[in-house]
């Protein structure tokens with residue numbers, strides 16, 4: 548049945564990742580996409596608009612250990628904005644900031660702050676995807692078109708998703724350049740400290756969207772109908788409620804599970820939930836967090852902490868609770884090593900996972916990162932939701948938003 552095996556993407560090959568590693572890291576599964584109405588190879592890039600892309604690009608290199616790969620800006624004839632393309636393993640991030648005073652990017656940033664504008668998808672057939680999306684009532688923001696330079700031709704189009712977020716569909720099979728036409732290759736001038744790991748994460752595991760109260764099922768339906776994604780898991784009611792705030796979450800995924808989109812909506816509770824806080828400060832629906840897969844979370848966390856990345860603290864009671872040991876069973880390191888680093892652990896019928904969440908990356912309490920190390924579990928840390936939310940609420944309370 549080798550013909551059904553999911554082929555590696557170009558990005559994965561370049562990152563020297565094997566299918567076996569990806570099964571462990573992000574739960575990649577074999578999938579025959581020949582009958583998919585909207586076949587998706589994987590995530591092409593996570594594209595951000597930020598207030599200062601020049602400095603953010605430094606931070607992503609110096610703190611997150613990402614490599615600079617490509618650039619576009621006034622120096623390359625693009626007067627509106629500066630964009631930096633960064634990579635770690637198969638994960639590609641694009642950071643863009645407005646330069647021209649009348650750039651629409653600055654208006655976007657004024658309203659939303661730093662955030663994700665595009666979860667670009669690598670697809671084999673842009674036209675087929677757009678035809679299906681249109682038939683299913685999706686909003687087509689950009690019709691299929693070619694752009695070319697000396698490295699070849701890329702075909703792209705875009706559809707709208709929640710809030711002001713989009714999915715650009717990218718077919719780069721006829722292109723060998725560093726990112727897209729108009730970008731030039733550029734590499735980091737930052738020197739990796741001696742002994743530092745080559746990279747701190749290998750791939751994007753999942754990207755979470757926060758949507759308004761009562762709209763989660765509409766977006767689940769959108770991903771089912773338009774992109775042919777299937778439902779992986781759902782968390783409702785007591786699973787993820789604390790005394791004061793609650794949310795509901797459902798997860799949709801592409802056939803090969805490379806693209807996993809949990810969708811959250813706030814649920815009614817005594818106080819404002821973290822989803823409500825996000826919706827208020829992002830001024831609408833948007834991407835809440837990006838989960839990054841690593842094979843050694845303890846090492847990644849140690850390095851990130853040394854470089855000034857701040858994580859949410861987990862209460863000691865989480866680790867000292869005898870229920871925790873009963874719930875998680877044997878994991879690869881002693882619980883005291885997890886406690887020292889505030890790493891959370893969860894187990895389900897398939898295995899376990901280790902995870903940790905950063906504080907918001909920008910000034911607004913909106914987008915943040917998760918780092919995740921999977922050992923067989925295909926879950927999202929359901930057992931940790933309550934412990935995590937209580938930790939988040941302590942932060943929210945300190946900002947006066949609870």
Ligand SMILES: [Fe+2]
Pocket residue numbers: 753755836838917927
């Ligand atoms: Fe997550």
